[in-house]
Amino acid sequence: MSPKRLPALSPAETEILRLIWLLGKGTVQQVCDKLPRRRRIAYATVQTLLRRLEKKGYLTHASQGKAHVFSPAAKREEVIKRTVGDFVDRLFGGDPVPLMLHLADHSKLDADNLKRLKKFFAKEKP
Amino acid sequence: MSPKRLPALSPAETEILRLIWLLGKGTVQQVCDKLPRRRRIAYATVQTLLRRLEKKGYLTHASQGKAHVFSPAAKREEVIKRTVGDFVDRLFGGDPVPLMLHLADHSKLDADNLKRLKKFFAKEKP
């Protein structure tokens, strides 16, 4: 069967889920600590978002001592694909090319990344 | 002065705004007609979204006969930049490279677009 379509992620949920991916797994506290300074939200808020992510099927938790350790319950690659797909649909009508060109144009890419991208596209059949 | 930060776009609003960009300008009816079949929503709903986009500062309207003609009130390029930026922040922590690689990997690019991208990256300084 195809992986069932999970409910869409809200912006705030997306960011929290990203942090869990970054950590591999983590407690509320650990997620809080990873929050970028530009994005200060209360412990309790993070907790709610983690709960909601679990209810939606993106996370599971295991109790370790007093704390809950949340970990991914859906394949990151899949989630990314769907999320990016939805985004491209809404903003670009489903055509990824304008987005790629936009990113290429507006991102300050360091030499290293530039090389990776150059190589990637150089390798593609013409 | 820097262009003032408009309130964030909701997903549904984003799609409607895209259609206005596509049309250049248009009435509620015209926007409805451009809705992809995958996305059937009522006339009145489109109307509400257009009104909200206007209130937020993304659109203006001019009355032409009985109908309202909505047109962009913010520079598309700016809006795109901010919207994509927010998205990259939330899903990739601000690093555009994974998104670019993801897109390159998962999009079925036709020869033409591939060439554009190849050329783009080939041209960049090493």
Add this chain to the structure above:
DNA sequence: ATCATTATCGTACATTTGTACAATACGTCA
């Protein structure tokens, strides 16, 4: 002028989202 047509406006409303306090439970150390 009147009627049918078609647009807009005002309003509504259930959900979701973002944010968080207060109360309770669980472990740990003395």
Add this chain to the structure above:
DNA sequence: TGACGTATTGTACAAATGTACGATAATGAT
């Protein structure tokens, strides 16, 4: 084993979102 410090739960709530009905107003044809 009792107190202390965290962690979790339950609950709350205003604002935003998605969706749309009913009433009203403007237009064009007769």
